[in-house]
Amino acid sequence: MASAFSHAFVALALGKASPHPIITWQVLLLGMTCSIVPDLDVIGFYFGIQYGDLWGHRGMTHSLLFAGLLSAALVAMWHKQKARAAKVRIFVYLFLCTASHGVLDALTDGGLGVAFFSPFDTNRYFFSARPVAVSPIGISAFFSEDAFHVLANEVKWIWISTIAGFFIARGLQYAQSTQCAVKQAPGD
Numbered sequence: 001m002a003s004a005f006s007h008a009f010v011a012l013a014l015g016k017a018s019p020h021p022i023i024t025w026q027v028l029l030l031g032m033t034c035s036i037v038p039d040l041d042v043i044g045f046y047f048g049i050q051y052g053d054l055w056g057h058r059g060m061t062h063s064l065l066f067a068g069l070l071s072a073a074l075v076a077m078w079h080k081q082k083a084r085a086a087k088v089r090i091f092v093y094l095f096l097c098t099a100s101h102g103v104l105d106a107l108t109d110g111g112l113g114v115a116f117f118s119p120f121d122t123n124r125y126f127f128s129a130r131p132v133a134v135s136p137i138g139i140s141a142f143f144s145e146d147a148f149h150v151l152a153n154e155v156k157w158i159w160i161s162t163i164a165g166f167f168i169a170r171g172l173q174y175a176q177s178t179q180c181a182v183k184q185a186p187g188d
Contacts, residue, residue, distance in 0.1 A: 002104040002105060002107070002108060002132055002135055002154060002158060003135040003147075003150065003151060003154060004036045004039070005151070005154070006104060006154045006158045006159065007032075007035040007036050007039075007100070007101050007104060008032040008035055008036060009158070009159060009162060010035060010097075010100050010104065010158065010162050011028075011031040011032040011034065011035035011097040011100065012028060012031075012032055013162045013163070013165070013166045014031065014093065014096055014097060014100065015027065015028040015031050015093060015097075016028070016166065017165070017166050017169040017170065018169060018173065019173075020089060022082070022086045022089050022090060023089070023090075023093060027090055027093065030074060030078070030094065031093055031094055031097035032097070034067075034070060034071070034074070034094050034097040034098040035097040035098065035100055035101050036101070037061070037070065037098065037101075038058075038061040038062045038066070038098065038101040038102065039057075039061075039101070040061065041055065041056065041057050041058070041059060041060070041061040041062070042057055042137055044056060044057070045057070051111075051112055052112055052124070054115075054118060054119060054122060057111070057112075057137075058102070058105055058111055058112060058113065058114045058115060058124065059115045059118055059122070060115065060118045060119060062101060062102040062105060062114045062115060062116070062118075063102070063115055063116055063117060063118040063119070064099055064102075064116055064117065065117075065118065065119070065120075066098070066118075067095050067098035067099040067102075068095055070094070070098050071091050071094035071095040071098060072091060074094055075087050075090055075091045075094065102114040102116055104132065104158060106125055106126050106127045106130075107126075107127055107129065107130055107131065107132045107157070107158075108126075108130060108132045108133070108134040108135075109130045109131070109132065109133060109134055110133075110134030111134055112124045113125050113126045114126070131153075131157045132153060132154060132157050132158060133149065133150045133153040133154070134150070135147070135150050135154075136150070
């Protein structure tokens with residue numbers, strides 16, 4: 001798995017890449033939380049749930065179905081008073097944040113893969129390119145020399161790519177708004 005820091009960073013960048021007034025800091029924090037929630041499945045280890053089980057690590061909580069259900073539940077609980085278009089935008093943002101967790105984990109060099117389509121297909125998947133070093137499981141294991149190397153690897157493969165994607169998205173938005181402004185300018 002990628003570290004919680006990288007998952008949250010990607011969620012923050014997703015929210016800030018397309019500035020919209022509905023994506024407030026509260027929504028951003030919720031998105032960052034959604035990007036980390038799938039790893040709560042590691043609690044199952046303490047209850048005898050095996051890694052490769054449906055509810056094991058990188059199983060059901062890493063699926064696209066879980067991302068959709070979590071996002072829908074959060075919108076229904078905390079954003080039910082908002083207009084439909086706002087709810088849809090928040091849902092999409094939360095869904096992308098939650099789903100991004102599995103995407104990052106499928107780029108790592110360890111574990112059993114990600115059950116993206118669980119419970120309908122319990123196969124575990126990786127991407128063909130797996131440059132991200134797998135993060136240690138557990139807080140105590142994370143504060144080690146190995147964890148420093150994992151974070152350095154994540155900066156190289158996740159953070160820099162995310163920052164580049166952020167600036168590309170913002171640049172495209174700027175170019176589009178400039179083009180629209182030119183079209184709306186009165187003729188000579």
